[in-house]
Amino acid sequence: xxxxxxxxAPTVPHPALWAVxxxxxxxxxxxxxxxxxxxxxxxxxxxxLMPPRPMCPRCQSAESEWVPVSGxxxxxxxxxxxESPHPAFEAPYSVILVELDEGVxxxxxxxxxxxxxxxxxxxxxxxxxxxxxxxxxxxxxxAG
Amino acid sequence: MQMLEEYRxxxxxxxxxxxVDANLVKDKTAIVGIGQTAYSRNAERDELDLAxxxxxxxxxxxxxxxxxxxxxxxxxxxxxxxxTLIGSLGIENLRFTSEVxxxxxxxCALVMHAAAAVATGAANYVVVYRALNEASGHRYGxxxxxxxxxxxxxxxxxxxxxxYGFLTPLSWAAMYTxxxxxxxxxxxxxxxxxxxxxxxxxxxxxxxxxxxxxxxxEGFHESPMISAPLRLYDCCVDTDGAAAVIVTTADxxxxxxxxPVYIAAAAxxxxxxxxxxxxxxxxxxAGLPETWYVGQELYRQSxxxxxxxxxxxxxxxxxxxxxxxxEELGFCGPGECVDFCLGGDRIRVDGDLPLNTSGGLLSEAYxxxxxxxxxxxxQLRGTAYNQVADAETAxxxxxxxxxxxxxxxxx
Numbered sequence: 001x002x003x004x005x006x007x008x009a010p011t012v013p014h015p016a017l018w019a020v021x022x023x024x025x026x027x028x029x030x031x032x033x034x035x036x037x038x039x040x041x042x043x044x045x046x047x048x049l050m051p052p053r054p055m056c057p058r059c060q061s062a063e064s065e066w067v068p069v070s071g072x073x074x075x076x077x078x079x080x081x082x083e084s085p086h087p088a089f090e091a092p093y094s095v096i097l098v099e100l101d102e103g104v105x106x107x108x109x110x111x112x113x114x115x116x117x118x119x120x121x122x123x124x125x126x127x128x129x130x131x132x133x134x135x136x137x138x139x140x141x142x143a144g
Numbered sequence: 145m146q147m148l149e150e151y152r153x154x155x156x157x158x159x160x161x162x163x164v165d166a167n168l169v170k171d172k173t174a175i176v177g178i179g180q181t182a183y184s185r186n187a188e189r190d191e192l193d194l195a196x197x198x199x200x201x202x203x204x205x206x207x208x209x210x211x212x213x214x215x216x217x218x219x220x221x222x223x224x225x226x227x228t229l230i231g232s233l234g235i236e237n238l239r240f241t242s243e244v245x246x247x248x249x250x251x252c253a254l255v256m257h258a259a260a261a262v263a264t265g266a267a268n269y270v271v272v273y274r275a276l277n278e279a280s281g282h283r284y285g286x287x288x289x290x291x292x293x294x295x296x297x298x299x300x301x302x303x304x305x306x307x308y309g310f311l312t313p314l315s316w317a318a319m320y321t322x323x324x325x326x327x328x329x330x331x332x333x334x335x336x337x338x339x340x341x342x343x344x345x346x347x348x349x350x351x352x353x354x355x356x357x358x359x360x361x362e363g364f365h366e367s368p369m370i371s372a373p374l375r376l377y378d379c380c381v382d383t384d385g386a387a388a389v390i391v392t393t394a395d396x397x398x399x400x401x402x403x404p405v406y407i408a409a410a411a412x413x414x415x416x417x418x419x420x421x422x423x424x425x426x427x428x429x430a431g432l433p434e435t436w437y438v439g440q441e442l443y444r445q446s447x448x449x450x451x452x453x454x455x456x457x458x459x460x461x462x463x464x465x466x467x468x469x470x471e472e473l474g475f476c477g478p479g480e481c482v483d484f485c486l487g488g489d490r491i492r493v494d495g496d497l498p499l500n501t502s503g504g505l506l507s508e509a510y511x512x513x514x515x516x517x518x519x520x521x522x523q524l525r526g527t528a529y530n531q532v533a534d535a536e537t538a539x540x541x542x543x544x545x546x547x548x549x550x551x552x553x554x555x
Binding site for chain 2: 015016018019020021022024025050051053057076077078079080081082084085086088089093095097104105106107108109120137
């Protein structure tokens with residue numbers, strides 16, 4: 001599992017290195033590395049906790065569980081970068097906001113969908129792309 | 145559509161606690177001095193230098209000397225070291241300092257905290273300032289600045305966004321603006337009037353970055369699409385410069401050179417599930433509950449409502465960021481703000497709600513919203529470049545889409 005260190009000028013670290021900013025995020029990304037999409041849910045009131053966190057904001061319970069989710073949802077919105085803001089990303093690329101069937105919204109990239117093909121409420125499903133041996137990203141392709 | 149209904153009815157917003165007692169601040173504190181540097185794209189001066197000039201001008205404007213100043217209020221993002229600043233200004237002994245977080249969301253909170261300090265006797269004269277080389281130095285709006293947000297105080301959410309190249313504030317705003325336009329059926333060709341009117345204001349304001357550079361509606365629609373649906377001229381203007389105000393009690397304010405501008409209400413709001421400009425897990429992604437909460441509290445404290453406001457200074461990191469606040473503050477209904485600005489007459493100086501009359505952050509300068517406070521003070525003194533006739537009340541807000549703050553000021 002990759003964890004962030006102090007940024008070293010002048011090298012610009014790949015933004016994926018910053019995935020785990022808090023320890024509460026570690027189980028989420030460990031599951032993604034296994035190509036599983038699991039969300040944290042409060043054991044008491046069943047509120048989804050995304051991003052993961054140590055305490056439920058609705059009932060203050062510290063008890064939570066990791067629940068595999070469908071990985072299916074709809075594109076709620078998106079943006080396209082005509083120019084890259086960072087050397088790690090090649091323009092043009094898009095960032096999508098996916099509303100999962102469970103109601104939680106995730107930021108991601110489209111997989112196999114060109115920027116001009118994106119549509120509001122397009123059905124999508126999760127795919128996984130390995131970044132390294134122990135780190136992967138979840139992305140979304142058109143639902144089959 | 146259930147989410148839209150929740151937005152319309154505000155059913156997900158809910159603060160049932162007893163209201164705060166703001167009686168020490170309301171009408172008992174005032175802004176008595178304002179100062180600013182030139183606003184430019186390259187000051188060739190450091191931020192300490194800019195801060196000193198703006199603060200000295202504000203102190204002079206208030207008829208005070210540096211020896212009178214005993215409090216200092218800054219943003220946590222400010223790059224000027226406070227002890228260095230105190231030493232440069234020559235303040236013998238500072239009795240009160242505090243810092244406010246949330247960047248532009250803290251612009252009005254700076255004044256609120258200063259007012260609380262003078263109202264409770266922690267200090268007599270508090271300086272509020274902001275100095276930044278946003279144009280020539282570190283540019284917050286650029287993606288390669290992301291590491292700075294992380295080292296300052298890493299927001300949990302960024303760990304889920306940055307790996308996907310979701311890196312710039314404008315793209316975060318475009319994400320919710322696009323959905324908002326979709327849900328309300330906003331046509332791209334109806335937009336742009338907000339930017340055009342602010343540029344008109346800047347043509348009468350020699351301090352504005354865009355003074356002498358008018359913008360037509362055609363010019364707006366020809367400007368580059370930076371992050372659809374947001375064009376270049378939907379964005380604020382990166383600026384080098386500084387602005388400062390002096391806050392004291394209403395009793396002291398009576399005997400000072402300028403007529404006092406009283407603080408009729410001051411509020412902050414940090415609602416649940418608020419991220420720093422990326423609050424995508426709220427019922428509607430474009431809603432600004434923090435602005436709504438601030439507005440409700442400002443109206444409650446002041447006893448005024450939207451119809452009583454003579455001039456508005458709404459924080460505009462980009463055009464929709466200010467326009468959607470018109471809805472949240474009750475100046476128009478949900479989904480109506482683009483119509484409200486269509487043709488521009490309602491927000492011009494003789495319109496229903498003169499808006500960002502110095503040119504705002506889009507066309508005057510981006511001094512993190514402190515320049516909106518100084519413009520509200522000029523309007524209530526009657527000394528603005530685009531003076532609203534008989535202006536007696538002004539609303540000022542801080543950054544939308546993050547923990548925010550606001551003020552109602554009056555003559």
